[in-house]
Amino acid sequence: MTSGTNAHFDEMVDGQGNVRSAYDGYRTWYDDQDQRWLRAQNGRAESFFRRTGITFNVYGEADGEERLIPFDMVPRIISGSEWRRISRGIEQRVKALNAFLHDIYHKQEIIRAGRLPLNMLSQNDAFLQQMVGFNPPGGVYTHIVGVDLVRTGPDEFFVLEENARTPSGVSYMLENRETMMVMFPDLFTQVPVRPVQDYPQRLATSLANCAPPATGSDEPVIAVLTPGIYNSAYYEHSFLADQMGAELVQANDLRIIDGRVAMRTTRGYKAIDVIYRRVDDDFLDPLTFNPESMLGVPGIMDVYRAGGVTIANAPGTGISDDKAIYSYMPDIVRFYTGEKPVLDNVETWRCSEPDALKYVLDNLADLVVKEVHGSGGYGMLIGPTATKAEIKAFAEKLKAKPGNYIAQPTLSLSTVPIFTKSGLAPRHVDLRPFALVSPREISITPGGLTRVAMRKGSLVVNSSQGGGTKDTWVLED
Amino acid sequence: MLGRHANGIFWMFRYLERAENTARLLDAGLQIALTSGVEAADDEWRSVLVTTGQDALYSQSHETYSGMQVPDFMLRGRDNPGSIMQMVENARTNAREVRTSLTREVWETNNETWIALKSMLATPITERNLGDILPLTRRQAALVRGAMEGTMLRNEIYNFARLGTFLERADNIARTLDVKYYVLLPNISMVGSDLDNKQWEAVLRSLSGIRAYRWLNAGRMDARGITSFLLLDRRFPRSLRFCVDKLESNLRFLAEEYGAEGRSHEMVREAARELRETHVDEIIEQGLHQFITAAKTRAVEISNAIAEDYRFIA
Incomplete structure (x- = not known):
């Protein structure tokens, strides 16, 4: 989709063409560089990614060619004070999410209090009966959370969605930084950037802190569970296992032995304390979830419920990724923290509500409509760029199953420059910071993954649809 | 380490070794094709196919052995699961599976091999580009080996990689010698007689042993000497004995690490002892073909025993 106006907020340059203070140091450096050399460096980045094999497979592409996510070498820069507010907001939200998950699988006070309709749970496949009344080790449901943020103005950051199921992209955050440091070492001596490289160690510590107490391991054994090399995020799975010194296991490596x-x-067989799973709930345990699945570990849920293993993130957390639940997040934050949300939601219409549905149907051409269970930019309508026929067809789907959709305004996402043949050019971005939750603390890596729409005017940043990534800097100030 | 990863490492290095050996065979074939008549060239290409066990599949889709048909089939044949491209692809697939067991250098050199060959093998093979592709394959294999020697911890991962390499190489030496034995010595009474130097040179060349052999034997080519060199020499890295000694030392290292032995240790120790104590005349007397057939069967049994001892598969 394209923005209707040029009124979007540019993070590097203000309306008068002045460089904003966060970008001062970078811009001074950039203006000093030889353009031809920069272009050559840009080419080097791609061969670096190819050699390293940081590639992904796109679902539904016949030839199965491996693709690179485009990398842009201009960093996205966030000031220290901006970051303090963002991280405070994320921490608040993540706390609320965990409290919410605990509540819905126990007393369901939020429903008794009338703040969330019961059908949000009862009619939701992501709500797992198997989790009812169960306390995950350390009380943590979402060990790793990716929160997608968009920016529309100097102080306007909004949460677009949460990724509490199996958020991905952190390997790009780390590899982007490494690539930048290889390509432009001098830049990092001139601009004080907060490091991100300790993420894998923090993840390992955080996971170890969530080990089941009953197994009594001094040094918990951690394994990353991957669907295998044909999964689009396999590179990330192997990267994280490697960096954590954990085993990278597949379901067929696992078996239940002595509980x-x-x-x-x-x-021989060796017991695991913590499983960082990168498979969906459905593929965890064929005995519990999906009898057709060849991918799961039969009996793993019984071990889990008996306290023999920690599964991160906990089964049943996917419900908080639901876009209908998302629309209640401001209430959820208030309900569990007693505070006003630091970060706002994007205005959201629940099509299940007749008034909202009417509004959405009347304004389809201006709205973005998403499936409540969808992800990755699939199955959505982007009103401003859709044809009349597409809108008409979508309206029918919407009327047939209104509860399946939410709608949001077309946001004027902020822009950050990318490097092009003709110099710097603004492109729309979003931001996915990563938060780690353990019983001891919530740790948020400064920055996160900036996704950028590489096409001029485009607002679609998803890598599955041609979006790229950038290194994201949080300044030491 | 995971059994599946040990299996992946083992096969990654088997496939790499197989790709390299296939390139060496083609290289030797090319030498003959360039220096002998057309008929001899076709015979040579056919013998390369037989050595790698690809003759039957080739015949299904080809009428003749002429020109660059055989190298094209063996390097990039779409329907050929034993092509060099497919071997390199398999090695990379295994490397992806076991990526957490490899150093960055080993992964990257192996990945570069795949990238380079994929682009070079995108178009049909000609006499001209064959001369670039074969050395590239060997050079890349050397780079992966070098990266491994220089960066990998000498632990079980390294041992499983070496077991894959030397088991594959042993099998390849046996096959090469067996095929040549039939081509070169149609009649058993000819063993020990004067030979077609060019053919024996090709055998040695395909095993990168021509220089070493000449140096050790003052340039004399005879079947007995070459057989002894390729099967029993303990110094030559592409002799059967050298490979089996390496299998033995790597398995011994594993046994020390694990504090336990399995069936594979016993089998390899026995094979190594036999090769130490056997004289080339005994082999020729009992029949080279019988000896090699037994060796090939043994290689399969040892491979299976390793897989079982170290729980490669559930």
Whole structure:
């Protein structure tokens, strides 16, 4: 989709063409560089990513060619004070999410209080009966959360969605930084950028802190559970396992032995304390979830419920990724923290409500309509760029199953320059910071993954639809 | 480490070794094709196919052995699961599976091999580009090996990689010698007689042993000497004995690490002992083909025993 106006907020340059203070240091450096050299460096970045094999497969593409996510070498820069507010907002939201998940799987006070309709749970496949009354080790549901933020003005940051199921992209955050440091080492001596490289260690610590107490391991054994090399995020799975010094297991490496989840090693079966799973709930346990699945570990849920293993993120957290639940997040934050949300939601119409549906149907050409269970930019309508026929067809789908959709205004996302053949050019971005939750603390890596729409005017940043990424800097100030 | 990862490492290095050996065979074939008549060239290409066990599949889609048909089939044949491109692809797929067991250098050199070959093998093979592709394949294999030597911890991962390399190489030496034995010595009485130097040179060349052999034997080419060199020499890295010694030392290292032995240790120790104590005359007397057939069967049994001892598969 394209923005209707040029009134969007540019993060580097203000309306008068002055460079904003966060970008001062970078811009001074940039103006000093030889353009030809910069263009050559730009080409080097791609071969770096290819050699490293930071590639992904796009679902539904026949030839199965591996693709690169385009990398742009101009950093996205956030000032220290901006970041303090963002991270405070994320921490608040993540706390509320965990409290919410605990509540809905226990007393459901939010429903008794009339702040959330019961059908949000009862009619939701992501609500897992198996989790009712169960306390995950350390009380943590969402060990790793990616919160998608968009910016529309100097102080206007909005949460677009939460990713509490199996958020991905953190490897790009880390590789982007590494690439930048290889390509422009001098830049990092001139601009004080907060480091991100300790994320894998923090993740390992955070996961270890959530190990089940009953197993009594001094040094908990952690494994990353991947669907395998054909998964689009496989690179990330192997990257994180590697960086954490954890085993990268597949379901067929695992078996239940003496009430523990054990992996088949060359020395025999070895028990695992914490599983950082990168598979969906459905593929965890064929006995519990999906009898057709060849991918799960039969009996793993029984071990989990008996306290023999920690699964991160906990099964059943996916419900908080639901876009209908999202629309209640401001209430959820208030209900569990007693505070006003630091970060606002994007205005959202629930099509399940007759008035909202009417408004949405009348204004389809201006709205973005999303499936409540969808992700990755699939199955959505982007009103401003859709044809009349597409809008008409979508209206029918909407009327047939209104509860399946929410709608949001077309936001004027902020822009950050990218490097093009003809110099710097503004492109729309979003931001996915990553938060780690353990019983001891919530740790948020400064920055996160900036996704950028590489096409001029485009607002679609999803990598599955041609979006790229940038290194994201939080300044030390 | 995970059994599945040990399996992946083992096969990654088997496939790499197989790709490299196939390139060496083609290189030797090319030498003959360039220096002998057309008929001899076709025979040579056919023998390369037989050595790698690809003759039957080739015959299904080809009428003749002439020109660049055989190298094209063996390097990039779409329907050929044993093509060099497919071997390199398999090695990379295994490397992706076991990526957490590899150093960055090993992963990257292996990935570069795949990238380079994929682009070079995008178009049909000609006499001209074959001379670039074969050395590239060997050079890339050397780079992966070098990266491994220089960066990998000498632990179980390294041992499983080496087991894959040397088991594959042993199998390849046996196959090469077996095929040549039939081509070169149609009649058993000819063993020990004067030979077609060019053919024996090709055998040695395909195993990168021509220089070493000449140096050790003052340039004399005879079947007995070459057989002894390729099967029993303990110094030559592409002799059967060298490979089996390496299998033995890597398995011994694993046994020390694990504090336990399995069936594979026993089998390899026995094979190594036999090769140490066997004289080339005994082999020729009992029949080279029988000896090699037994060796090939043994390689398969050892491979299976390793897979079982170290729980490669559930």
